[in-house]
Amino acid sequence: MHFGSILPRSFYARPTVKVARDLLGKVLVHGTAAGRIVETEAYLGLGDRAAHSARGLTGRTRVIFGPPGHAYVYLIYGMYECLNLVAEPKGAAGCVLLRALEPLAGLDQMRARRPAARSLEALANGPGKLTLAMGITRTHNGTDVTRGGLVVREPVHAEPFRIEITTRIGIRESTELELRFALAGNRFVSR
DNA sequence: GGTAGGATGGGCT
DNA sequence: GCCCATCCTACCC
Numbered sequence: 671m672h673f674g675s676i677l678p679r680s681f682y683a684r685p686t687v688k689v690a691r692d693l694l695g696k697v698l699v700h701g702t703a704a705g706r707i708v709e710t711e712a713y714l715g716l717g718d719r720a721a722h723s724a725r726g727l728t729g730r731t732r733v734i735f736g737p738p739g740h741a742y743v744y745l746i747y748g749m750y751e752c753l754n755l756v757a758e759p760k761g762a763a764g765c766v767l768l769r770a771l772e773p774l775a776g777l778d779q780m781r782a783r784r785p786a787a788r789s790l791e792a793l794a795n796g797p798g799k800l801t802l803a804m805g806i807t808r809t810h811n812g813t814d815v816t817r818g819g820l821v822v823r824e825p826v827h828a829e830p831f832r833i834e835i836t837t838r839i840g841i842r843e844s845t846e847l848e849l850r851f852a853l854a855g856n857r858f859v860s861r
Numbered sequence: 862g863g864t865a866g867g868a869t870g871g872g873c874t
Numbered sequence: 875g876c877c878c879a880t881c882c883t884a885c886c887c
Contacts, residue, residue, distance in 0.1 A: 711879070720879070722872095730872065748869030750880050767879060786882065798880045840879055 671775040673697045673704065674824030679816050682738035682757050686712045686764035689757040691851050693766055694833060697823045700804045703779050705771030705794055706825065708856045711838045712849040713754070715763030719843035723763035733812045734763050741820060743801070743811040750798030753806050755815060755822070769839070769850075770795045772858040773803070780804070796860045831856075 677696065682689055690712040698705050713721035715734075722744070723734045733742045734756055742754040742765050758764035771794040773780055780793050780803040787793045787803075794803040801807070806820065815821050832854040837845055839860065852859045 713879075722879085725873080728872080744879090745869095745871060747878060747880050748871070750869095752879060754879090769879090796880070802881095838879070842878080 671704065673699065673826055676816055677739075677822045677824070679737070679739040682755060682816075683759050684757065686714055686757040686766060687849065689755070689764075690766040690849070691833060693755070693768070693822070694851055694853055695825055695828060695831060697774065697825050698768065698771060698804065698820075699823055700806060700820045701776070701779075703776030703804050704774045705800075705804065706774055706858075707768060707770075707822075708772050709768075709770035709850070709852040709859045711767040711769060711851070712757075713765050713767060714847075714849070715758065717844075718847065718849075720838065720841040720845075720847075721763070721765075723765075724843075731763070734765050736760060736812075739814060739816045741806075741810045741813050741815050743806060743808050745808060746798065751801045751807055752797040753801050753804075753810070767797060768800055769797050770852075770858055770860045771800050771803070772856070791857055795858050 690710045723731045737760040740756045754765040756765050794800040834852045834854040836850045838850045
């Protein structure tokens with residue numbers, strides 16, 4: 671299975687909301703595993719208390735303030751890891767959480783990494799499930815996603831889709847902001 | 862179909 | 875010491 675070209679850094683060096691919307695339909699590739707991005711969330715630099723970067727530059731948020739097109743991976747609830755892609759020009763904060771994938775390639779590998787999943791839909795329909803299925807860990811924190819083993823590519827054939835916009839899932843702060851983007855009606859979306 | 866409870870460890874106050 | 879951008883199991887309907 672092959673895909674299109676790797677998204678260039680200029681794709682990520684834009685407002686976070688635009689990057690979050692435009693990542694829908696693109697293909698996340700790690701080694702032989704690949705999946706279509708069907709759900710994202712934007713985390714902003716200013717006025718977004720739910721974002722890790724809201725408290726400023728720290729050891730953990732260093733990557734978010736760094737150059738765009740890099741992975742920000744962090745541990746959540748002591749057990750799971752979440753993958754974000756850094757947006758905005760260097761020095762500005764902003765990143766996009768990848769919440770769900772439609773598995774496209776390397777399905778056997780994904781199933782082996784997700785023994786708890788009882789269906790194809792359940793392989794990567796949540797941020798923690800996505801990183802498990804794709805084999806992404808904190809060792810990828812800070813890596814460049816415009817080159818190397820973990821990249822985002824254009825799809826081979828882009829089918830038209832409608833985007834559903836809602837509030838973000840699972841957060842305790844800034845719950846009124848509508849910054850979640852998903853393919854409307856897609857069965858691989860987390861909810 | 863639905864949800865309550867617990868696992869688990871790093872970041873920050 | 876207290877969260878926390880989660881997931882799974884057990885249990886109930």
